[in-house]
Amino acid sequence: MKLLRVALASLPFLALIPGVLFANRIEPFVLGLPFLFFWVIAWTVATSLIMAIVYKLDPHTHEPDED
Amino acid sequence: MALSLIALTFALAIALGLLSRRGKRMDLEQWTIGRRGFGVVLVFLLMAGEIYTTFTFLGASGYAYGRGAPAFYILAYGALAYILAYWLLPPVWRYAKEHHLITQADFFAHRFSSRELGIAVGLIGVLAMLPYLALQLKGLGLIVEVASGGAVGATTAILIGTAGLVVYVIASGIRASAWTAVVKDGLILIVAIFLGIYLPWQAYGGIEPMFRELTATHPDLFTLHLPQGTLWFMSTVLISALGFWMWPHAFAYTFSARNENAFRKNAMVLPLYQLFMLFIFFVGFAALGLVPDLAEPDLALLAATAATLPDWVLGIVGGAGVLAALVPGSLLLIVIATLLAKNGLALAPAFAGERRITLAARILVVPIAIAAGAFAVFGSSGIVGLLLLGYSYITQLFPGLVLSFAARRSISTAGVFAGLACGVALVSVLAFTHHHIVALLPFLPDELTGLNDGIAALVVNIIVLFAVSAVTQRKRA
Structure with a gap:
């Protein structure tokens, strides 16, 4: 299970290099934004969603918390 | 007003x-x-x-x-x-x-x-x-x-x-x-x-x-x-x-x-x-x-x-x-x-x-x-330039911190010290001479021209950390 969480959390790191190389262009505009700008935003949102899944899968986060 | x-x-x-x-x-x-x-x-x-x-x-x-x-x-x-x-x-x-x-x-x-x-x-x-x-x-x-x-x-x-x-x-x-x-x-x-x-x-x-x-x-x-x-x-x-x-x-x-x-x-x-x-x-x-x-x-x-x-x-x-x-x-x-x-x-x-x-x-x-x-x-420097200089220095602490948890037995205090010293020295040389690592070491390929100075220093830091750790731990053994 820990391996799955580490693999999930590694995805944004692994996606960044091929993603930026692929997205380094202006066209097509998506949601009114140049493509590279849109891609960085989409990647950021995906990172947050992945971390939410990692959090749900983490047994530490279900323990009761001890201004 | x-x-x-x-x-x-x-x-x-x-x-x-x-x-x-x-x-x-x-x-x-x-x-x-x-x-x-x-x-x-x-x-x-x-x-x-x-x-x-x-x-x-x-x-x-x-x-x-x-x-x-x-x-x-x-x-x-x-x-x-x-x-x-x-x-x-x-x-x-x-x-x-x-x-x-x-x-x-x-x-x-x-x-x-x-x-x-x-x-x-x-x-x-x-x-x-x-x-x-x-x-x-x-x-x-x-x-x-x-x-x-x-x-x-x-x-x-x-x-x-x-x-x-x-x-x-x-x-x-x-x-x-x-x-x-x-x-x-x-x-x-x-x-x-x-x-x-x-x-x-x-x-x-x-x-x-x-x-x-x-x-x-x-x-x-x-x-x-x-x-x-x-x-x-x-x-x-x-x-x-x-x-x-x-x-x-x-x-x-x-x-x-x-x-x-x-x-x-x-x-x-x-x-x-x-x-x-x-x-x-x-x-x-x-x-x-x-x-x-x-x-x-x-x-x-x-x-x-x-x-x-x-x-x-x-x-x-x-x-x-x-x-x-x-x-x-x-x-x-x-x-x-x-x-x-x-x-x-x-x-x-x-x-x-x-x-x-x-x-x-x-x-x-x-x-x-x-x-x-x-x-x-x-x-x-402009505002972003000032922060990037700070980051180049402070990131040199990363290998020592992470390895202190992940591989404490394979690194020595002397290794962390030496790695830090080399990393910080290289950042200082690059920052104050306004040279890039490729200009400083001409044998490096031109494709590395865009590489952040801090990353170049971090690579040197890690190599020195492991090399000195290996030597000092062998001596101790």
Whole structure:
């Protein structure tokens, strides 16, 4: 299970290099934004969603918390 | 009018600082890490407070104005840094709590059983934080200068900003930084969203028309190309993400948490929270149409506001900017003073004892602020350049910290020391000779021209760390 969480959390790191190389262009505009700008935003949102899944899968986060 | 509103914002921040300390005994642990009593919300405010600083408010809009697409690195490195926080901060927090550690230098000294390494780490921390503090003061200076309509010169404005920061820090502590961050983030988000929608509409008739027109007039603005190509982007994102939690003040708010789950919860939310930064990029792009050819790109947000909106709006925007500098600036100043007092002066018998160290830390605030103010006045770098220099230094601590948990038996204290020394020396040589690593080592391929200097130094650091560790451990065996 820990391996799955580490693999999930590694995805944004692994996606960044091929993603930026692929997205380094202006066209097509998506949601009114140049493509590279849109891609960085989409990647950021995906990172947050992945971390939410990692959090749900983490047994530490279900323990009761001890201004 | 604008200057009066900015002064009023500053007075309110001081009042909030004084209110936050009511009923708290201001010893070193309370002043520096809030007695490890901060819940998820206060830790969120301190971690999020790091997103919306002068660096973002003026630096990111200025970078978008002056460079275009390279500014997107600011969004990317934050997201990666929060992933690292999820795994890195809980063990650091547990170790610090178990051993009652207060500063980052304490952590390294204890983890490697070496007081000398603690002193070296403290010095590197101070060296890296001075440009970071200087950029907050530079931002304060720009705000006062623009709000006064140029009546107050840049140097005088930085001096006023420095004096204001000193008063704020001496009057309060980390708890005040956390509570002022509530007001600061609220005000900055309102200002950023308003300007991010209003200015593109004013200049181009909307956000999409702005991008369409800028693509036609500045065809290279929204793609990465040399010298800031994809290699520059990746290596700058990496150095900033790895260094994000190496700042001594990041250790301070890590230690201030009541439990380790605060970091995990915040790692989910913060990548989304930083998306508000998009509006600040929009402001920088809109400024290209409203105030073209600015000599100082960091002025883009303020100049575009002054050119299109009434004086009282500039006052509110300037007030938000003042808070954006005060919160991180105060945290930096508290941590530098504590590092120097607790891990430097405290080694001298004259400063033995908790009360004397606390007093020394508060007195040290003044000379440190003056040094950072001088850096802001005489340094020639822009706001983003100052932060990248700080990151190149502070990220050199990353291998030692991570390996102290992941492979403690395979690294030696001497190896960490030697790696740090080589990494910091290389960053200094590259920074002060204004040479790139490829110019310094001509046998390297030209394709590495965009590589961030800090990454080059980090590679040298890791190689030396393992080589020296192997030699010293073989000798011991």
